Amino acid sequence: MDQYGTGRERMVQEQLRRRDITDERVLAVMSEVPRHCFVDDAMRGRAYGDHPLPIGAGQTISQPYIVAYMTQALGLTGSEKVLEIGTGSGYQAAVLSRLCSQVYTVERINSLLAGARKTFDKLRYYNIRAKLDDGTVGWPENGPYDAIIVTAGGPGIPEPLIEQLADPGRLIIPVGNQHVQDLQLLEKKEGQVEIFNLASVRFVDLVGEHGWSK
Numbered sequence: 001m002d003q004y005g006t007g008r009e010r011m012v013q014e015q016l017r018r019r020d021i022t023d024e025r026v027l028a029v030m031s032e033v034p035r036h037c038f039v040d041d042a043m044r045g046r047a048y049g050d051h052p053l054p055i056g057a058g059q060t061i062s063q064p065y066i067v068a069y070m071t072q073a074l075g076l077t078g079s080e081k082v083l084e085i086g087t088g089s090g091y092q093a094a095v096l097s098r099l100c101s102q103v104y105t106v107e108r109i110n111s112l113l114a115g116a117r118k119t120f121d122k123l124r125y126y127n128i129r130a131k132l133d134d135g136t137v138g139w140p141e142n143g144p145y146d147a148i149i150v151t152a153g154g155p156g157i158p159e160p161l162i163e164q165l166a167d168p169g170r171l172i173i174p175v176g177n178q179h180v181q182d183l184q185l186l187e188k189k190e191g192q193v194e195i196f197n198l199a200s201v202r203f204v205d206l207v208g209e210h211g212w213s214k
């Protein structure tokens with residue numbers, strides 16, 4: 001176990017199991033993926049705390065519980081193709097990559113994308129493809145996706161993402177204003193779309209053509 005292993009185990013026990021994270025595959029992955037590798041050296045000691053952390057460029061890596069919660073809501077079984085919008089540090093993509101067959105992730109800030117790519121290489125997470133773009137238009141070339149996760153909050157669900165979602169498929173996204181959002185789960189099944197409100201959350205802005213303009 002690396003020197004952060006104890007903190008990571010405690011995180012899984014106290015922040016995830018004790019709440020409502022019950023998917024054993026998600027719990028196993030959360031106890032494996034080295035979250036401290038996705039934050040700056042100065043922040044590593046706080047990597048397993050019960051809170052989000054700054055990752056530069058005014059952005060944040062979500063609290064571990066939120067990462068686990070959103071991941072669990074996607075109900076991955078191992079064979080899926082998943083699209084993430086908002087690579088940030090790369091941590092959420094890394095967690096997903098251990099639970100599905102291929103992750104595509106899109107980030108609009110170059111410095112963050114470059115950092116995430118470096119970490120994926122270092123940890124040998126080879127089933128993640130990342131690109132610099134406005135993710136609100138999706139990544140049409142590789143769709144449809146069995147699951148789509150948006151890790152920034154927008155004013156609505158971007159239409160291109162609904163189009164690029166497979167049937168059956170699940171999409172999770174924070175929707176609301178620039179202060180507070182509802183975490184919405186959209187389920188596509190037999191040609192129908194249903195939307196569920198899961199929780200009240202606070203994310204950084206989804207900026208783009210189908211998001212906020214700034």
Ligand code: SAH
Pocket residue numbers: 055059060061062085086087088089090091092093106107108109112133134135136151152204205206207208209211
């Ligand atoms: N999943 C990330 C969380 C990063 S915070 C992690 O695990 O660290 C949200 C990220 O979404 C920010 O990096 C922000 O730059 C990015 N973002 C915001 N709007 C975007 C858009 N339209 N396309 C792609 N990325 C976007």
